[in-house]
Amino acid sequence: MSLAVDDHEGVADEFRGAAMWWRKTKAVSGATVITWSPRDAEHRSYRLTFHRRHRRLVEEEYLPFVLAEGRAVAVRNRQRRLFTNNPAADWAFNEGGHAWSHVKLEHPSTFDTLAMDPVRKQEILDDLDMFRDGKHYYASVGKAWKRGYLLYGPPGTGKSTMIAAMANFLDYDVYDLELTAVKSNTELRRLFIDTTGKSIIVIEDIDCSIDLTGKRKNNKRNMVNDNKKKMMPPMDRDEDEEKKVTLSGLLNFIDGLWSACGGERIIIFTTNHKEKLDPALIRRGRMDMHIEMSYCCFEAFKVLAKNYLGVEQHELFGEIRHLLEEVNISPADVAENLMPRSKRKDVDVCLERLVKALRDSKESKATSAKNKGCVKGNEETDDDSDEHEESDSSNHSEDDNSDSDVHDPKGQE
Numbered sequence: 285m286s287l288a289v290d291d292h293e294g295v296a297d298e299f300r301g302a303a304m305w306w307r308k309t310k311a312v313s314g315a316t317v318i319t320w321s322p323r324d325a326e327h328r329s330y331r332l333t334f335h336r337r338h339r340r341l342v343e344e345e346y347l348p349f350v351l352a353e354g355r356a357v358a359v360r361n362r363q364r365r366l367f368t369n370n371p372a373a374d375w376a377f378n379e380g381g382h383a384w385s386h387v388k389l390e391h392p393s394t395f396d397t398l399a400m401d402p403v404r405k406q407e408i409l410d411d412l413d414m415f416r417d418g419k420h421y422y423a424s425v426g427k428a429w430k431r432g433y434l435l436y437g438p439p440g441t442g443k444s445t446m447i448a449a450m451a452n453f454l455d456y457d458v459y460d461l462e463l464t465a466v467k468s469n470t471e472l473r474r475l476f477i478d479t480t481g482k483s484i485i486v487i488e489d490i491d492c493s494i495d496l497t498g499k500r501k502n503n504k505r506n507m508v509n510d511n512k513k514k515m516m517p518p519m520d521r522d523e524d525e526e527k528k529v530t531l532s533g534l535l536n537f538i539d540g541l542w543s544a545c546g547g548e549r550i551i552i553f554t555t556n557h558k559e560k561l562d563p564a565l566i567r568r569g570r571m572d573m574h575i576e577m578s579y580c581c582f583e584a585f586k587v588l589a590k591n592y593l594g595v596e597q598h599e600l601f602g603e604i605r606h607l608l609e610e611v612n613i614s615p616a617d618v619a620e621n622l623m624p625r626s627k628r629k630d631v632d633v634c635l636e637r638l639v640k641a642l643r644d645s646k647e648s649k650a651t652s653a654k655n656k657g658c659v660k661g662n663e664e665t666d667d668d669s670d671e672h673e674e675s676d677s678s679n680h681s682e683d684d685n686s687d688s689d690v691h692d693p694k695g696q697e
């Protein structure tokens with residue numbers, strides 16, 4: 285039933301065999317009020333008419349049903365928004381200033397178009413589903429209704445795309461927090477408080493945003509600063525801490541203040557270098573699920589081929605499968621190769637272009653391995669005592685095998 289009716293118009297409804305009649309009415313206020321808007325002086329309402337024998341049905345079942353439906357429609361029609369934080373100078377010292385500005389969130393990414401291993405995708409979807417419907421569960425175990433996800437992996441593997449898919453799946457707003465623009469813990473606190481429920485707060489490239497790494501503590505300059513700080517009177521020390529965003533400030537907001545705000549909220553950190561992050565920042569309870577976004581596997585390629593070319597089978601798929609097992613290529617690069625260059629959308633041309641890119645990459649990998657072997661051979665003959673070994677950062681293995689980790693098979697290479 286829709287109640288999008290004009291003033292003094294009516295609409296009929298039926299509930300469990302009982303006839304209902306809704307009419308929209310408008311009353312003009314009799315009070316002598318001076319108002320800027322004519323709407324302020326009008327009072328609109330809906331009048332419901334039904335047979336008196338249905339009174340109980342209406343009160344106990346029909347009206348609660350209508351209200352619940354109304355809320356569901358409001359959620360369905362809700363326009364998702366993408367918020368970004370304004371420079372603090374615009375709001376921090378100004379009562380009416382807005383900490384966030386927003387635009388419509390119109391990113392088309394969904395879990396259907398997201399290229400990744402289907403088993404991992406399902407695990408993430410189940411986790412989000414459990415979170416969304418978990419209000420009572422969270423309350424029963426005494427946990428704040430919030431969840432943290434750490435998305436990590438090389439550039440172009442779909443971390444931002446995943447965030448958009450999550451927002452579309454959950455129907456949440458996204459708050460994209462640019463941490464480098466936040467000058468103090470006080471500002472950070474205000475920004476967190478100004479977010480609404482049903483939202484995803486994102487800090488992208490957290491390792492680059494700010495000095496949040498545990499290694500900071502080992503840094504000589506910081507040790508000197510920390511020693512200086514110990515000699516300050518306590519009040520100055522606090523003030524000094526307030527003047528910048530600190531790791532402990534961020535942890536406090538994730539754990540404490542933000543939890544107390546109520547309403548379902550998700551926080552997401554993304555990084556290309558998980559190993560650089562302070563373990564305290566990403567421990568379970570803060571970042572509950574660690575999701576590795578990795579190079580393109582064959583299953584992910586099939587999703588991209590379907591998205592970009594509309595094909596689910598092709599004679600080149602066999603070769604592409606083998607090449608993807610040998611070569612590390614990001615989904616972004618695969619997508620770029622698959623993208624038709626003309627409206628004709630020539631599937632063969634696009635797939636051949638991808639095969640060529642994969643072959644080239646395989647060849648250059650072999651050449652650089654050969655060259656490395658030569659250099660190493662020379663080094664060993666020159667100086668046998670040199671035990672230094674170079675490690676390939678793209679192949680570093682993760683040591684964290686917790687249940688909540690979602691790994692990409694390619695990332696385990």
Ligand SMILES: Nc1ncnc2c1ncn2[C@@H]1O[C@H](COP(=O)(O)OP(=O)(O)OP(=O)(O)O)[C@@H](O)[C@H]1O
Binds near residue numbers: 400441577619
């Ligand atoms: N897993 C994926 N599924 C579908 N499309 C993808 C995926 N990964 C990358 N893409 C495509 O590549 C583009 C870049 O991906 P995205 O920005 O999500 O990567 P990223 O991991 O966030 O990169 P960065 O670390 O550089 O921010 C996207 O706009 C999308 O078109």
